[in-house]
Amino acid sequence: MSEDRILLELKSVTKSFGPVTVLEDINLAVHDGEFITILGPSGSGKTTILRMIGGFTAPSGGEILLDGQDILSAPINRRPFNTVFQDYALFPHLTVARNVGYGLTVRGVPQGERRRRVAEALDLIQLGDLADRYPAQISGGQRQRVALARAIICQPRLILLDEPLAALDVELRKQMQLFLKKIQREIKTTFLFVTHDQEEAIAMADRICVMSFGSVLQIGSPHEVYYRPKSEFVARFFGDNNLIEGRLADGNATRRRIETAIGPLVCAVDGQPDVAGAPAGRAAFAVFRPETVVLGRGGEAENACTGEVMAVGFGGATTLTEVSLSTANGPIGVRIKTTSRVDGARVGSGDRVVLNWSAADCRLVLA
Numbered sequence: 001m002s003e004d005r006i007l008l009e010l011k012s013v014t015k016s017f018g019p020v021t022v023l024e025d026i027n028l029a030v031h032d033g034e035f036i037t038i039l040g041p042s043g044s045g046k047t048t049i050l051r052m053i054g055g056f057t058a059p060s061g062g063e064i065l066l067d068g069q070d071i072l073s074a075p076i077n078r079r080p081f082n083t084v085f086q087d088y089a090l091f092p093h094l095t096v097a098r099n100v101g102y103g104l105t106v107r108g109v110p111q112g113e114r115r116r117r118v119a120e121a122l123d124l125i126q127l128g129d130l131a132d133r134y135p136a137q138i139s140g141g142q143r144q145r146v147a148l149a150r151a152i153i154c155q156p157r158l159i160l161l162d163e164p165l166a167a168l169d170v171e172l173r174k175q176m177q178l179f180l181k182k183i184q185r186e187i188k189t190t191f192l193f194v195t196h197d198q199e200e201a202i203a204m205a206d207r208i209c210v211m212s213f214g215s216v217l218q219i220g221s222p223h224e225v226y227y228r229p230k231s232e233f234v235a236r237f238f239g240d241n242n243l244i245e246g247r248l249a250d251g252n253a254t255r256r257r258i259e260t261a262i263g264p265l266v267c268a269v270d271g272q273p274d275v276a277g278a279p280a281g282r283a284a285f286a287v288f289r290p291e292t293v294v295l296g297r298g299g300e301a302e303n304a305c306t307g308e309v310m311a312v313g314f315g316g317a318t319t320l321t322e323v324s325l326s327t328a329n330g331p332i333g334v335r336i337k338t339t340s341r342v343d344g345a346r347v348g349s350g351d352r353v354v355l356n357w358s359a360a361d362c363r364l365v366l367a
Helices: 046-054 096-100 102-105 112-122 140-152 170-187 199-204 222-227 234-236
Strands: 008-018 020-031 035-039 063-066 081-084 158-162 190-195 209-213 215-220 244-253 255-260 263-268 284-289 294-296 303-315 318-325 332-339 353-358 361-364
Touching: 008 046, 008 158, 008 190, 020 046, 020 190, 035 046, 035 199, 046 081, 046 158, 046 190, 063 222, 081 140, 096 102, 096 112, 096 140, 112 140, 112 170, 112 234, 140 170, 190 199, 190 332, 199 209, 199 222, 209 222, 209 234, 215 222, 215 234, 234 244, 234 284, 234 361, 244 332, 255 284, 263 284, 263 303, 263 361
Parallel strands: 035 190, 035 209, 081 158, 158 190
Antiparallel strands: 008 020, 008 063, 209 215, 244 255, 244 284, 255 263, 284 361, 294 353, 303 318, 303 353, 318 332
């Protein structure tokens, strides 16, 4: 990925359908050669962005730039992009090879070169032995790979992927996630992937753009978005965070205290100028991930509290433990994720335990 080269840029893009605004002030830069994922729940506007980039839908305002040049007036067939749809959109009457080579046929590529490039594309997706079959004769995962080969064979600058794995079963989806990432690295083409699945975004993306109700809430690496959410929505949507509500107290540019129903908690605020500068008494949440909590019957840390184990769920490699913390306003639930082999058998329902987690693992987001 070229960190300093922007391939595609959306500047202050909006989209309305009559009186309804579905996208508002979208700013997004896509770097050349990266795998970027737009993540959000249904209705957040992520597919609308993809359709505007592809030329299927016109924005109501703003700019879409390719290499710094406006492409809003460029028709679909003049944009160096290809799209992989959720339903694959293969031609049922054409063989696998003819489906893959369709774009080359439309462009008038000579037959000899077309056959060579189709064979190379099929080898890339590991389906060379199925070239003469029809879509109805191959599996869903194989059809998805055929759709991908058809998208990459014309060597587009950008490939748009609209939830292409949604119709696959869980195990096949995981296989295809790794496969798509491998292909993207091999062909060195920019991928813009749309999904509502957080685990899928983590597994595949170089950067993630999180959306909700037509707005971009956070853009960053999977690690940044996972461990450093910038809003309550991102913290709740992206993974299995614990959120403890309270009010900001004293602190400085790197650490700040929040008063909560379970007592004062110390949280890191590095890289959060809005939190560092917020006045005391401002409503906020302490956010920490289940895997950062040390579970036991004793010990001390910057943040510690005592609770009762309500449930222990074995999940294979990890165990999820639900702990109830008693407060004057009622119980607060906290989730802890531990390694099953090491920690899974340490506690059971009804046990009293101490929870410990560090300030570095506790973030603040404003309410």
